[in-house]
Every structure is written in C-alpha cells, then in structure tokens.
Amino acid sequence: MYSGLVHAHSGLRWLALLLLVAAVFVSVSRWMGNQSFTDGNRKLYLFTLISVHLQLVLGLILYFISPKVNFNGMSERVIRFYTVEHITIMLLAIALITVGYSRSKRATSDTQKHRLVGIFYGIGLVLILAGIPWAFRNLGAGNF
Numbered sequence: 796m797y798s799g800l801v802h803a804h805s806g807l808r809w810l811a812l813l814l815l816v817a818a819v820f821v822s823v824s825r826w827m828g829n830q831s832f833t834d835g836n837r838k839l840y841l842f843t844l845i846s847v848h849l850q851l852v853l854g855l856i857l858y859f860i861s862p863k864v865n866f867n868g869m870s871e872r873v874i875r876f877y878t879v880e881h882i883t884i885m886l887l888a889i890a891l892i893t894v895g896y897s898r899s900k901r902a903t904s905d906t907q908k909h910r911l912v913g914i915f916y917g918i919g920l921v922l923i924l925a926g927i928p929w930a931f932r933n934l935g936a937g938n939f
C-alpha cells in the first residue's frame with residue numbers, strides 16, 4: 796500500500812501541475828482581456844482545486860506512514876525535507892488555492908473572478924514548483 800500511494804502521489808503531481816498551468820494561463824489572460832466567465836472556466840478552476848486536494852489527502856496519509864517523516868531524524872536532509880519543508884510549503888500553497896477558488900466564486904464581476912484565481916493559483920503554482928522534490932534536488936525521489 797505504501798509504495799502504491801507514493802507512486803500515485805508522485806504521478807498525480809503532473810496532473811495537478813498541468814491543470815494549474817492551464818488555470819493560471821486562462822485566468823490571467825481572461826482577467827487582462829476583461830473577458831467573460833464561462834461554465835468551462837468554472838470547471839477548469841474546480842478540477843484544479845480537486846487535483847491539489849487529492850494530493851493533500853494522499854500526502855497526509857503518507858505523512859503518517861512514510862519512513863522519510865521522522866521528527867528524530869532532522870539532522871538528515873531528506874528526512875527534514877519531508878518532515879518540515881515539503882508539508883509546510885504544500886499546505887500553504889493548497890490553502891492559497893482554496894482561498895482563491897472560494898473568493899472567486901463569491902466575487903460579483905467576471906473580471907474579478909478571473910483575477911482572484913490568477914493571483915492565488917499563480918502564487919500556489921510557484922510554491923508547489925518550489926516544494927516538489929525534483930530528481931535534480933537529490934532528495935531520493937524520481938520524476939514520476
């Protein structure tokens with residue numbers, strides 16, 4: 796079960812990233828162009844939110860079972876990364892994306908709806924890119 800969860804969590808990053816990049820691109824261009832807010836836009840922003848929440852659920856389960864999470868092993872770089880850095884950055888990013896989605900939903904003008912998603916999802920995307928244990932960072936993780 797542990798290995799299956801790691802693979803799901805690792806592979807799903809690509810879906811979450813793809814949706815985030817699309818959502819940020821669409822929201823910023825429609826915000827700048829003062830364009831209308833469509834059902835398709837709402838769906839894209841919602842599916843993006845769901846994909847990061849799925850990562851949150853998988854990540855939380857992993858946090859309790861992973862050997863790489865250990866409060867007594869903090870002198871080791873990989874242990875410290877998963878025990879403190881990864882979870883902190885990702886929780887902050889997911890919280891911002893959630894706030895952006897709900898504020899966008901409540902906003903009254905179409906431009907404002909796109910603007911809120913563009914800003915909050917945009918910051919979330921940057922944080923997530925910074926919090927991923929990319930293979931080049933030598934944190935013991937692969938790219939899939």
Ligand code: HEM
Pocket residue numbers: 801804805807808811847850851853854855857858859861862863864877881882885886923927928935936937938939
């Ligand atoms: C969008 C948000 C997230 C993304 C894109 C993401 C991505 C990743 C990736 C790529 C790995 C490396 C997997 C591998 O070894 O191949 C990983 C590992 C891990 N993540 Fe996340 N993560 C996210 C959110 C979270 C959250 C919120 C938590 C905790 C609540 C979390 C907990 C973990 C843990 C504990 C591991 C280590 C698993 C292990 O190898 O034992 N992640 N994450």
